[in-house]
Amino acid sequence: MSQVVYITESEPSTSIDISQTQPDWMHPQLIQSTDPTKGRQFRASGLIPKGACLLVDRPYAVIPVVDEPATNDNLICSNPACNRRAPRHSASARNPCPNACIADVIWCSDACRDADKDRHAFECTWLKRYAGPIRAKWGEYDFGMLWVIVRLLAMRQSQLQHVDSGTSTSPSPKKWKYGWEGIDSLCGSADTWSHDKVRAWTTLVKKYLQNGPVLPHGMTSDRVLHLICQEEANSFGLYPRATGVVPLPYPPIDRGEQFAAAVYPIAAIANHSCLPNITHKPDEQGRMVFTASRDIVPGEECCISYFDLTQYTALASRREHLRQSFKFVCQCERCLSEEPADEPTEWNAMPMMDL
Numbered sequence: 001m002s003q004v005v006y007i008t009e010s011e012p013s014t015s016i017d018i019s020q021t022q023p024d025w026m027h028p029q030l031i032q033s034t035d036p037t038k039g040r041q042f043r044a045s046g047l048i049p050k051g052a053c054l055l056v057d058r059p060y061a062v063i064p065v066v067d068e069p070a071t072n073d074n075l076i077c078s079n080p081a082c083n084r085r086a087p088r089h090s091a092s093a094r095n096p097c098p099n100a101c102i103a104d105v106i107w108c109s110d111a112c113r114d115a116d117k118d119r120h121a122f123e124c125t126w127l128k129r130y131a132g133p134i135r136a137k138w139g140e141y142d143f144g145m146l147w148v149i150v151r152l153l154a155m156r157q158s159q160l161q162h163v164d165s166g167t168s169t170s171p172s173p174k175k176w177k178y179g180w181e182g183i184d185s186l187c188g189s190a191d192t193w194s195h196d197k198v199r200a201w202t203t204l205v206k207k208y209l210q211n212g213p214v215l216p217h218g219m220t221s222d223r224v225l226h227l228i229c230q231e232e233a234n235s236f237g238l239y240p241r242a243t244g245v246v247p248l249p250y251p252p253i254d255r256g257e258q259f260a261a262a263v264y265p266i267a268a269i270a271n272h273s274c275l276p277n278i279t280h281k282p283d284e285q286g287r288m289v290f291t292a293s294r295d296i297v298p299g300e301e302c303c304i305s306y307f308d309l310t311q312y313t314a315l316a317s318r319r320e321h322l323r324q325s326f327k328f329v330c331q332c333e334r335c336l337s338e339e340p341a342d343e344p345t346e347w348n349a350m351p352m353m354d355l
């Protein structure tokens, strides 16, 4: 018997309670544990039936990823309480930034723009000054990465102000870490990445992300560099269709074109499997929704797929892709079972640094 839980709001809300950073839904049988090789992980504490919704997590920061923002239908509303896509010709007008920072920043209504005024003020001067030069010199990928960092810092600032004003109280219960606490505890460090990458990021932090009048975040440059390492190990691409559907449909259906990138405090705990038991897909508000793709038995790890399984099928191509893009050697059940008898030693001996 399948059980599906959808958390939706019929009337879009324009304001978000920053202190309210818990996921909108967590399955009561979803627990967290630690694996000696993979680190934190999700597990099932009881049977989770196929079709059950395991998690609906709000992004702590999300950016649109589109070519030609002015003419693209996939731009998303900048208000974190909304994040809905705002097509060019929708009934609700597209509201650009009054300060004309960049064309990628829009709100789907006056109400969303007004509700997002303070958070956007944090990024607006930075975008206006640096977006053009960063895009021209470093390219779209690095610009997107830096903008996600700026949005994480903006959200943190809003959360701190909320706490300071006394409207938010105690930190979250120890087991799950929500909001900035969740971001702060994400895995990833300079050791995961090549020296060249870390050197380039260090330069980017020095040039564009230092604490100062343009970006008053109050953090050290080392902490911001660490945040980049965490973001790069934990961010999600947002695609219109589900990722991790198994068995592969025939003919194969890919997940579509990426329209955004986001960081989620709780969804980031999910490890990868090339034979996942969860599919993931963003909902209309950019919330990450995990759904059980088969019955998950008590004690079993709950995994997503980090990539489109229709694109990489053979063991060697999956491992190469994970090595290149995610910097780890996959230890999932499927990879271990497909390894030729003489291969494990070679893979297991591979250093994680400088891959």
Ligand SMILES: C[S@@+](CC[C@H](N)C(=O)[O-])C[C@H]1O[C@@H](n2cnc3c(N)ncnc32)[C@H](O)[C@@H]1O
Binding pocket: 037, 038, 039, 040, 041, 186, 187, 233, 234, 268, 269, 270, 271, 272, 273, 326, 327, 328, 329, 330, 331, 332
């Ligand atoms: C997005 S994080 C997942 C949560 C992480 N385990 C933690 O402790 O926060 C991705 C990291 O988890 C580990 N990981 C995820 N899936 C793995 C797998 N199939 N095999 C080995 N390591 C994995 C890798 O270290 C990877 O860089």
